[in-house]
Amino acid sequence: xxxxxxxxxxxxxxxxxxxxxxxxxxxxxxxxxxxxxxxxxxxxxxxxxxxxxxxxxxxxxxxxxxxxxxxxxxxxxxxxxxxxxxxxxxxxxxxxxxxxxxxxxxxxxxxx
Amino acid sequence: xxxxxxxxxxxxxxxxxxxxxxxxxxxxxxxxxxxxxxxxxxxxxxxxxxxxxxxxxxxxxxxxxxxxxxxxxxxxxxxxxxxxxxxxxxxxxxxxxxxxxxxxxxxxx
Numbered sequence: 001x002x003x004x005x006x007x008x009x010x011x012x013x014x015x016x017x018x019x020x021x022x023x024x025x026x027x028x029x030x031x032x033x034x035x036x037x038x039x040x041x042x043x044x045x046x047x048x049x050x051x052x053x054x055x056x057x058x059x060x061x062x063x064x065x066x067x068x069x070x071x072x073x074x075x076x077x078x079x080x081x082x083x084x085x086x087x088x089x090x091x092x093x094x095x096x097x098x099x100x101x102x103x104x105x106x107x108x109x110x111x112x
Numbered sequence: 113x114x115x116x117x118x119x120x121x122x123x124x125x126x127x128x129x130x131x132x133x134x135x136x137x138x139x140x141x142x143x144x145x146x147x148x149x150x151x152x153x154x155x156x157x158x159x160x161x162x163x164x165x166x167x168x169x170x171x172x173x174x175x176x177x178x179x180x181x182x183x184x185x186x187x188x189x190x191x192x193x194x195x196x197x198x199x200x201x202x203x204x205x206x207x208x209x210x211x212x213x214x215x216x217x218x219x220x221x
């Protein structure tokens with residue numbers, strides 16, 4: 001059972017470039033989330049989706065967009081990357097919006 | 113504003129007991145989670161409390177007092193593999209998770 005798969009695991013890109021982080025889950029969970037984790041800070045929610053076809057903004061949504069065309073996939077796009085978006089990005093899912101979260105292995109993104 | 117406080121770092125000895133505290137101020141309360149995160153890895157679920165009291169799961173226990181906005185994670189019979197960060201998170205009235213910055217636990221032989 002794969003659980004949640006994120007790709008790429010690591011990426012370096014130039015400022016101004018467009019980047020999509022992929023996230024796929026095989027647990028048929030309704031809710032999915034994108035977080036960023038920075039040293040000394042708690043996980044911060046970027047965007048979420050409570051069910052396929054719906055998305056919502058989290059705590060730090062600016063500069064990011066998401067889509068939820070189906071239950072399994074929840075890609076995160078940086079339209080024009082900036083150095084402050086250098087971070088580790090975690091995708092997560094839960095069966096409901098009240099349950100425990102299952103996390104992917106993370107995507108380490110460096111914007112130069 | 114919403115706030116989760118936990119110590120930045122703690123050190124304990126192999127075989128001993130350690131208590132990691134978490135205090136919170138959130139708009140509403142719909143449960144408190146503890147997650148473990150080893151360096152360079154994803155967080156993994158440890159425990160969930162929604163009612164006051166102690167939840168025990170093997171070597172790990174978690175306590176909650178909603179009136180005090182307080183929780184702790186108790187780790188017994190510490191092992192070297194318990195060296196990790198421990199994240200406290202509270203689900204608020206909008207069912208969003210508010211995360212603490214995590215407590216880095218260092219286990220010494």
